[in-house]
Amino acid sequence: MEPANSRFPLFWIVLIIGVVVIAAAAAIFYFLDRQNTVNANSDSHPTFIDSPDSNTGITAVVEQGFGDNGNDDGDQPFVIHLSDGTAQDQDEEPIPQADTTPLSEAEIQEILARLPALQVAPGDQVEFKLPGDPIPPPRPGQTIEQPFPIDPQERSPDEVASGPLQVLRYAPEGEVPIAPTINITFNQPMVPLGTLTQLAEEDVPVEVEPDIPGTWNWVGTRTLRFNFDSDQIDRLPMATQFNVTVPAGTRSAVGGTLADSVSWNFRTPPPSITQSYPNYGPQELEPFIFILFDQRIDPPSVLESITATADGQPFSLSLADQELYAEDEDISRMTENAPEGRWMVLSPDEPLPKDSEIQITVGAETPSAEGPLTTSKEQSFGFFTYPPLKVESHTCSWYSSDELCYPLSPFYIRFNNPLDPELYDDSMLSINPSIPGATVSIVENTITISGATQGSTTYRVTIDGALTDIFGQELGREEKLTFRVGKAEPVLFGPDDNLVTIDPASKSPILSLYTINYNRLDVKVYSVVPDDWPDFLTYLQEFYRTDQPGNPPGQLVMDQRLEVDAEDDQLTEVGIDLSEVIEGDYGHFIVLVSPPKGFFEEDRYWEKLNIWVQVTQIGLDAFSDQDELIVWATELQNGAPIEEIAIQSDSRSIQTVTNTDGITKFDIPSEGILYLTAQRGQDIAFLPRSTYFYGDERWQSISEVDDLVWYVFDDRAMYRPEEEVHV
Template identity: 50%
Template sequence: MKTFYHRYRWFLLITAAVLILAVGVYFALKVLGLFPGPGYVISTPIDTPTGIEGEIPGQGIGEGQLGFTLSEGSDQPDPVEPLPVATGEPLSQAELINILARLPELIRDPQDEQAFRLPDDVIPPPLTGDTIDEPFPPPFTQGGPQTIEPGPLEVLRYSPEGEIPIAPFVNITFNQPMVALATLEQLSAADVPVQLDPAIPGTWRWLGTKTLNFQADSSLIDRLPMATEYTVTIPAGVESAVGGVLDETIEFSFTTPTVTLDRYYPGTSPQPLDPLFFVSFNQRIDPGAVLKTIEVSADGQPLSIRLATDKEINADETVKSYVKHALESRWVVFKVIQELPKDSSISVTIGAGTPSAEGPLLTESAQSYSFQTYAPLRIDDHGCAWYGEECQPLTPFFIKFNNPLDPQAYKDGLLRIEPELPGASVDLYGDTISIRGATRGRTTYWITVDSEIQDIFGQKLGQDERLRFRVGPAEPVLIGPNEIFVTVDPAAPEPGVSLYSINYKALDVRIYAVQPSDWPAFLNYMYEFQRTDTPPTPPGRLVRNDQEQLDLADDTLTEVNIDLTPYMDGDFGHFIVIAKPHRGLLQEDRYWETVHAWVQVTQIGLDAFVDHSEMVVWANALADGAPLSGVRIATDAPGQSYTTGEDGLARFPIPAGGASYLVANQGADTALLPPSLYYWGEDNWVRRDPPDELRWYVFDDRTMYKPAEEVHVKGWLRRIGAGQDGDVSLIGNDVTGVYYQVIGPQGNELGNGRAEVNALGGFDFVFTLPENT
């Protein structure tokens, strides 16, 4: 055993020495570059069988050698077989019932019932307005109750009195206290020192100690009954609480209105021959009693009437709506027994002596209204919207009938127009037809209305009607571009600005040759032209000031081109064009038709995109939209210019003082781009420094809570940087805390506090909900 142990120990020592020697040799060779690292190719001689020539495929090695490459290895993923997808089929109803039948029966525990727990005293909602704290009881002030000097009792005032539209209550005020403060409750009939005739159910109350108030008791009305004359008596001998006595009887009276007509239907014309009649009043009535006083006549001939049935009321949507919105027991619906005659004046009279269901007074005079039944269909009027003897070109025609037309029965072909009206369109509006189209001046149109045209009562016109419409000369008109800044079409053979005119023979034209630097002065000229009667002279060099003679067809909107070719510097130029109708000695100066336009002739298309600090300008060829490189871009800020690249773009910062326009130059060609065409104030490109923002994300633990539970709230704050390099970042030491306020469901403040914000922008706080929330 001892010998074996010594041999084993020597074996371990020799093995360790060999390993140390091998490692040392390896590192020595690696340092000297004699040991290949990863990626080196090592060639090793091998024996090649006789008669076989070649090399290992893929290796550029000499004959008789084996080439291989050493490199860092990587784990190869184990092949994974996808799990098969189960294709399930829905269970049938019977299978579901069998599965559910295996479940044990759900046993109801009667002890597990709990009543819904409402708080005993819910926090009331906050009061509107400001709460003023006053000490209670108030500070004691020396003094006692006011002493009332005994004397005769008087009635200071009373209301209502005379004929009144409504009597909500009766008030009587005395000059002395009538009751003690402890007896301000409802009085018994024996305690009332006032008599009301006629007596009606109601309540007498003291408002203070000197004013007596009466209000009627009724579930049907909230006032004293109508159609009644009331007398109020305060008898002599009434005694006040301090011993004053009323020397003489006081009596006053007031009267509430009798039955008065409130609303009625029908009231417009024309009407069908079997309408329902609806009438409502200002007070409650008995329909049967009121019907006896109603008279209906057609052209003076009386007609028999009866109350309408509920079925008839529900079948008429209009009357049904009137009944729905009327007050209970204040309306009556009736109808005539026979049909009303056509084209007749129907008069409805609620006669004198109409009774009320509230009081005994009857009406003293009749109340009436009238309407017309429909007549045979006819044309009442025709013309144009100009309402003159002659129509203006392009104004619509109208044809007015005596009855509303049936739009469902109208069809194409019922109107025939001669001569043909380009773009003709027909619209029906009740009893009127409107015809629109491109009518020509100095032309007579004839419109034939077909006999088959029909009204809402099913009547037809019966015969064709031919109507004449005379269109006179058009009013003179001069129209220019919609905007004051115009870029001429680059493909135009004769560059110019297009105006449109009707019935003008000559225009006064002024043209100024300008440079882009004149743009601010042009805006100022436009401002002064609109503001004053003596505007300044436009900027630039006056190159034309004469008349443009027009040879236009009458009453025809015609394009007029103001040619700019004679005034151009080569193929390009900028101009201010001012044109207005030529005015004769005695003619009106139609200054509002003066056309102003800055017109540029260029081949450069210019557009600009800006943010708060930088501007990107894009130059392209107007002819085909291709980007233009090498175009010099400048603003009105001195000493700054930039050049577009191959993509036609130039990017540069907005000048510190802003920019009122951009100029692009390419050879002799110059293009202008203003930021706005607004001339009532400055509207430039300006640099803005947007501020950073703070944003937060806040959440609570459960979102729904019971009273008296704790609520845990957590959140984070972050800075949102503005500008091109803006990012989301920590807030640092800028915010050290947040204040919070807890608002209940009714708007009450349930709590407030402050939460510390840590270095990472996080904060949290806890609060407990009140028991009675």
């Protein structure tokens, strides 16, 4: 008998060898399986990143997070780039114009003579009837005729307790950005009730320095308002210190006396720049310089306080000739929109040096044309003149790493100056190897090359030295740029909507999807009817909420792994043929498509497509207002209306047929309508109110509600709390 300890090492050796073999087999299986799959992302929802604005447009990036391996090598953002389009050169043959000869007057009359005489029927010509006087609108209450103002001889005013007169409030006060009027309110009536003419003749118990032309108006009997008289501005002058005094001894209309004088002051600001141009670059060497202020100015006086430098070296400016700057589109637009008397246009006396930083300074002590106050500090702005034309950068996206581009992403070539698209032709740019469907567009300082770029390919772009900017400068020498396109990440995408109608002209009911770098897909197809739509929406809600929705409604009629014959890095169309599962020529299906899941990987639900597909020849549209729904049924093949087709709502409360125009109209039921169906034999078309899966969107009857709208205004702009207001 063999000792137990002699068998013990052999047992463990065999066990360890078995574990190693199993682990090696699992690793090989995992490696082979992973070749056809893509790393699962850890994020459950995509992240949206806005790119910075640029002259070439706007870029939006959608990133899906990081892969299981802890780095971002397996993640590729989805990029949307929007920019202004430019027309592409096309070789078109002009349509030949026929040679024509105008008809003579005699020939025209000969043609008109063939027309039958115009028959005048009785009643065609009648005298014009003016409408009668409108019925006067009813007036509530009783109209009392009484002269105003009342004759003092007929009625004497009631005795009013006077007391001391006080100034309750005044405005404006202190430093204010703008002063429309001067307002003063007393605690007692200062004038009797009367007409505006009578009130205008009353003495004004207020002194204002400086003495400026204006009009005092009584707003009621206690509030006095001063308006500056001017045909140039509708407010008090700027750049002015105002002192206002109500003298002691001022008497009210009821006998009250002001014991002490009331004085205050306010100050409007000196000139301030509100707009300047240019304030960026590059600019011409003899630019027009536009400056807009917040008040009226005297341009020659302001010019004396302005200094200008180019790279620190001073240069002189003059007021620009109106005939010259009127031809400049930008300057002309700004002067037309600017308030009169508040702006000035300057130009340098000599051309500015190229590639120089220009600084324009409006110095302290700058005067105003409205008041005596001057500015206390400098105000500056700047721009730069154009440099020699050169390539500044070339890339395919701002987030690219290791200078690798993604397949199908555009190439961007940025210059330091805006280019002249009118002087560009296709011979100035070449691409090797060529890009299928390549288009070249120029927007400002950027050339964009778009097309079907191939993965794992290096492109060389050559720019001719004759390329010209808007300043007439040529590039001067040939530029050779390299763009390296990396391998595309696997991707699967299909229709944007959850509901798709198969092309009625298609010979077979095929749902088209698109993939890159997937060689197989898992496909499941469920046969459904329109009544399954609510359950499908619930399935979608659970799918996006938990990523484990279970099975969709309907009967499973297809469950297969579809092999995709595609080249690496090539966008490939994949057709899901429903003819194998359809009964007859029509039907409804839920199609689920996803990349196959690796043995050791989680389900990549974010790449899964869930699509309701209907195969029909019926087109169904619906239009609604507050309480009615109009349904229109047409042939998808040719748009002809379909007569006598059965229309039904989801609750079956509406069951009707269309008229000869393919239209039916009915009141929206109280429960609303989630979806409509149109049936002709075995063909059923389906139209939901919305394909959005969150919420229960229905066609609803909406009762009309009257809105109460009112407008509140304040003639004095100074009502106090707890005042009694009469309108």
